[in-house]
Each structure stands twice: as structure tokens, then as C-alpha cells.
Amino acid sequence: MDFLQLKQEIIEYSKTIGIDKIGFASASVFDELKSRLIRQQELGYQSGFEEPVIEKRTNPELLLPQAKSIIAIALAYPSKLKDAPRSSKEERRGIFCRASWGEDYHHILRDRLQKLEAFIAEKVPEAKMKSMVDTGELSDRAVAERAGIGWSGKNCAIITPEFGSYVYLGEMITNIPFEPDTPIEDQCGSCTACLDACPTGALVQGGQIDAQKCVGFLTQTKGFLPEEYRTKIGNRIYGCDSCQTACPKNKRIDFHFHEEMEPDPEVVKPLLKPILSISNREFKETFGPLAGSWRGKKPIQRNAIIALGHFKDKTAIPELTMVLKEDPRPVLRGTAAWALGRIGDQQAISILEEAVEREKDEEVLEEIVKGLTMLQP
Structure with a gap:
């Protein structure tokens, strides 16, 4: 099968279902990430919300046997609140962070990944796939970085050239051997x-x-x-x-591409x-x-x-x-x-x-x- 052509078809299809950026990466072990996670664990820097088994976070084959590639996706979300109500002396207001505006992004990204899975299954009936968003075992950021979605900024967020760091991330492990994309060079420089x-x-x-x-x-x-x-x-x-x-x-x-994120x-x-x-x-x-x-x-x-x-x-x-x-x-x-x-x-x-x-x-x-x-x- 012509996997280069399939990759291009997937890229084109992704645009029609509201995926703002897509990238492809190898499913090899994330060795550098593994070292960093071990160090984080030793220092007590983890939140406790993560997958506790570091091997699962860094070895895609443990999650999908014969894993060959990972498809990473990114969806841009709004950063500015239109018609924001004002906080007054007697009516003080709180604020939810931007990543919690609109409908729960887990549902939105799972919808896009499910559509992507259905498209691939139609093209390659024997394909094996496993998708995840945020709560999955893999590190969304490590996958996105390897797949060329963006670089990992000093703020520990993926920063894309197009949408900044205001993006939701998701990924799909598959046994299809796609040609990997090139990671983006770090652009943070000396900025702190x-x-x-x-x-x-x-x-x-x-x-x-x-x-x-x-x-x-x-x-x-x-x-x-x-x-x-x-x-x-x-x-x-x-x-x-x-x-x-x-x-x-x-x-x-500030991007307003997805109605459900408003x-x-x-x-x-x-x-x-x-x-x-x-x-x-x-x-x-x-x-x-x-x-x-x-x-x-x-x-x-x-x-x-x-x-x-x-x-x-x-x-x-x-x-x-x-x-x-x-x-x-x-x-x-x-x-x-x-x-x-x-x-x-x-x-x-x-x-x-x-x-x-x-x-x-x-x-x-x-x-x-x-x-x-x-x-x-």
C-alpha cells in the first residue's frame, strides 16, 4: 500500500472535520522523556493525576502491540472573551482558565479522533488504532513535539507557530508505518x-x-x-x-474556529x-x-x-x-x-x-x- 498517499489523504480529510493541525511521529520509545519523568518523580514534582507507570507513558508498544506510528492532532481554542462581564465592588467575579472555556475539550477531541479512526479503518480495514486525549497514558506534549505540531516551551506547553500555545492536543497510536514529520526547532531563545x-x-x-x-x-x-x-x-x-x-x-x-469552544x-x-x-x-x-x-x-x-x-x-x-x-x-x-x-x-x-x-x-x-x-x- 502507498502509505505516503494515505498520509496525504488523512491530512486533507483532517481539515474537513475541524482538525487545525496534524502531524505524524514514530512510535519508538520516548527515551529522553523517560529520563525526565524519572527525575520528576524523584523530586516529587508530579501532580498525581498522571499515569503512574512511567513505562506506559513512554513506550507506545505497551499500549498498542506492533505500534509503528503516532498521529498527533491540535485544535486551536479562543484566548479572548467577547463581551466579558465586569467585576464590581459588590459583584466580584472569578475566572476559569481558557482551556476550560466552552464544551469540555476531551469530548471535542475524542469526536475528531473517532472520525479519523473511521476514515483510516475504511482505507485500511486491518489497521489497529488507539486514541487518547489528556487522560491517556502517553504524554500529549511529547507526542506533539515529536510530530512537529510545535516545540515544548519553557512554560511546559506546546507552542505552535500558528496558534501559539492555545491548542488542545490528542493522539492516535497505529500499526501503520507512516513517514514521520520533522520536529520544530525550539524558538523560546533567551526569553524567560x-x-x-x-x-x-x-x-x-x-x-x-x-x-x-x-x-x-x-x-x-x-x-x-x-x-x-x-x-x-x-x-x-x-x-x-x-x-x-x-x-x-x-x-x-485569538482563534474562534470551533463553535463548541465558544x-x-x-x-x-x-x-x-x-x-x-x-x-x-x-x-x-x-x-x-x-x-x-x-x-x-x-x-x-x-x-x-x-x-x-x-x-x-x-x-x-x-x-x-x-x-x-x-x-x-x-x-x-x-x-x-x-x-x-x-x-x-x-x-x-x-x-x-x-x-x-x-x-x-x-x-x-x-x-x-x-x-x-x-x-x-
Whole structure:
């Protein structure tokens, strides 16, 4: 079979189904990545959301026997919010990162990969294929880099010449021996804009990230947020774009190719106070379609409380008091106590002193004490 011709047919077909960029790579072991992942593991820099078995992350043949090639795809997503609602003194708003605007990208990319699989299966009935997006074993970035989609930037994102780093990535392992494309040369040069912009110093050095410090990761955790990071999060309720917005390669980059990626401004930049009392049903209806809802409402609510503390929003004291008094979840009660202390209103002192008398949870009591300490003259 003429695999060169098939490759060209796949490239042409990909354009008709809304794939913005496609590349082909060999399915050989990712040796360099393996070394880096082992080092990351040793340093404790992993998030814990990754596939734990490094061999599976670096050896495509373990995922698809007789793997010969990997097809990488990229879809560009919007970076600018049209008609963004303004945050006001009495109506403070949070923000979801750009990668969580519109419909959950996992669904969008799986749809494109399924169509690509069907097209290839029609051409080569005996073809074997395995597709994945984000939660798969392989490193999307390592595959995209090898396939010439873009280079791996100092911010640990794939940066494409056409769309900057505002791209979703997916890949398909196959037993078809496609000719690989040429990787793109690194174009970051001496620039350190992303490292300088990182709020927590999570970017240890160019191309190396301590995921445990990354705001994007921290907003997805479910427990108490370490105190040193609470003031760094600002009004982010899911994810972080600092290293992307600081990147010169993303300047004036904004593409609106896919209708399902278009964000609802009121959803991705929501009012904070209503989030504190949102029901499970309301949360699912409002935020369920977003990628940022995957961990449920608790992290979003905790982050909203931290954001209200960040704004020192005195109008939120009744809502925060209600959480402190009535919410069954210690993390939210404790975070509300911290936020009340941060807001610094005289009224908060009596609220927190009353809470000390009734609270039984040790961690929550610690947070109440922190709040009271902040309120001392």
C-alpha cells in the first residue's frame, strides 16, 4: 500500500472535520522523556493525576502491540472573551482558565479522533488504532513535539507557530508505518517571560515544572489549600493562564474556529457569592459541560471563598458566615474562616469568636484562629 498517499489523504480529510493541525511521529520509545519523568518523580514534582507507570507513558508498544506510528492532532481554542462581564465592588467575579472555556475539550477531541479512526479503518480495514486525549497514558506534549505540531516551551506547553500555545492536543497510536514529520526547532531563545510570570515559582526552570506548586494544579485539589498559595490564586477558580498570557508567542493570538469552544461569559467569569450556596443540580447544569467541573463543586467553591478573601469583599460576609455556620464540609468552613479574617471587618471578629465555641473540627479551629490573628490590631 502507498502509505505516503494515505498520509496525504488523512491530512486533507483532517481539515474537513475541524482538525487545525496534524502531524505524524514514530512510535519508538520516548527515551529522553523517560529520563525526565524519572527525575520528576524523584523530586516529587508530579501532580498525581498522571499515569503512574512511567513505562506506559513512554513506550507506545505497551499500549498498542506492533505500534509503528503516532498521529498527533491540535485544535486551536479562543484566548479572548467577547463581551466579558465586569467585576464590581459588590459583584466580584472569578475566572476559569481558557482551556476550560466552552464544551469540555476531551469530548471535542475524542469526536475528531473517532472520525479519523473511521476514515483510516475504511482505507485500511486491518489497521489497529488507539486514541487518547489528556487522560491517556502517553504524554500529549511529547507526542506533539515529536510530530512537529510545535516545540515544548519553557512554560511546559506546546507552542505552535500558528496558534501559539492555545491548542488542545490528542493522539492516535497505529500499526501503520507512516513517514514521520520533522520536529520544530525550539524558538523560546533567551526569553524567560513565563518563568517570571508564574505566581508561585512552579516553573523551576525552562521546561521543568513542580506541579505541586502550579496554580492550575492547586485549584483542582480538594483539601485545604496551603496558606502560602492562597494569596497567589487571586480570583482564579479553575486553572491558571499566567505563563500563557505572558508568552510573546501568544501576543494577538485569538482563534474562534470551533463553535463548541465558544465560552458563555457569565459561566466562565461567574459571580462568586452565588457559588457558595449552589446546589449539586445547579452546579451540574451551569458548570457541568466545562472541563473545569471534573473535580466537582467543592474545589470550585473553596476557590471562590479564597477569591472573596482576595478581594476583601465585605459584602460577602453574610454568605461566608453561612458557610462557616452551616456547611458540613470542614474544608469550606475553615476556608471561610480564613477569608473572614482576610476581609478584616470588625464584624468578622464576633463571627469567628462565636465559631470557636461551636466548632469541633481541629483543622477548622486552626483556620478560625488564623482568621482571628489576621484581625488583631
